[in-house]
Every structure is written in C-alpha cells, then in structure tokens.
Amino acid sequence: DQQVKQNSPSLSVQEGRISILNCDYTNSMFDYFLWYKKYPAEGPTFLISISSIKDKNEDGRFTVFLNKSAKHLSLHIVPSQPGDSAVYFCAASARGGTSYGKLTFGQGTILTVHP
C-alpha cells in the first residue's frame, strides 16, 4: 500500500523552461509535505516544504503547490538549470501519535535538464 506516489519515473526539460514534478498521496492524515533532491552517490538533501494549512510555498526558483482536495502536490522549478538534474523525492508526514516526525517517501522522479 503505497501512500505517496510519484507516477512519472522521469522528466526531461530544456534549460530555461519550467520543470513540473508531481506527487499524489492517499493518507488524509498527512499534514506536512517535503521535496528532497538526490544526486548519485549522495544522500537526499532537503529542498522545500509545505504545511497543509497553505496551498503554496515559494523559495527562489522552487515553488510547491498543494491541492488538499485532490491529495496532490507539485514542485515547479523555474527556470530549470542543468545543475537541477537529479532524482526528486516527494515525502509526507502525519502530525501526532506514533507517526510524528516519520516521513513516507515516493519512488522519485529523475529530472534531466538539457543545456
């Protein structure tokens, strides 16, 4: 039972264009969502997050949108740069109880930005 899904295994975009990575979740108890970026042979690094009380959070070139009714979030990268090429993981957490602080990850999307 996969509670966080990234249905696109890969995405290829041209430098300067927008990259949109998508993530769906099924657990309605999730109330905090994060995006991580992972380069080969390195651990994931935190990129941006959003609380369920918001529908948008922006940090420089990165914006995360949350649609609670659709249980969907997306990460927009504008403009995309070749250095953004990496695997992007969506993660979610539920506040309270034994789930507090634990993250559930999606399978990741490989983003390739071509010069």
Next chain:
Amino acid sequence: EADIYQTPRYLVIGTGKKITLECSQTMGHDKMYWYQQDPGMELHLIHYSYGVNSTEKGDLSSESTVSRIRTEHFPLTLESARPSHTSQYLCASSDRLLSYEQYFGPGTRLTVT
C-alpha cells in the same frame, strides 16, 4: 550545512558475515533514522530513535538491529549478511522541534555476495 556521516561508503562482503554500518551526526539532533533504498524505489524506514536508549522498528521489516547509546551515534548491525540485504542504507537525523526536515548522510552501498 548538515553534518551527518556514514561509514563505510561502499561495502562488499560475503554471506554470513557480521557487519556494522556507522552513522554519526554533530548537530545534537535527538531523532535519528535508518532508511533502506533499492534503485528506482522509495526510501523505506527500517529503524528510528527519538533519543538515547530509545529505538523503534520502522515501517519495513528488517533483520538488522540498531543501538543508541550516545546522542550522536546510531549504528546499524547485521549479524549474518545475506544477498537479500544488498541495498543502499541511508542514515538521517532531525531536530526535536523541527523534526519534519531530516538531514541525510551520504549512504552506504552494501553488496552481499
């Protein structure tokens, strides 16, 4: 800048050997985690700790064990390695108050022959 370290980075070992994967963090974080990840798959939580002498099993069943005798140190042990244990193991830590954001080490790529 997160300071969390894992050793070894790569390990190739024969079946039946005992191995310990080391994880240390210098940030004073109370919470630490171990994840297992196979290529193209999601990270699965196998162990976590909310502080010294506290360890819990994660969502994915694992034959490994962990200990948390010091805040900064969270080693993972496999008593008898098997080929099915071949995977990447990632250690992470988080602050007690900002626990949603976890900081990851570089990982250990384990291959059991």
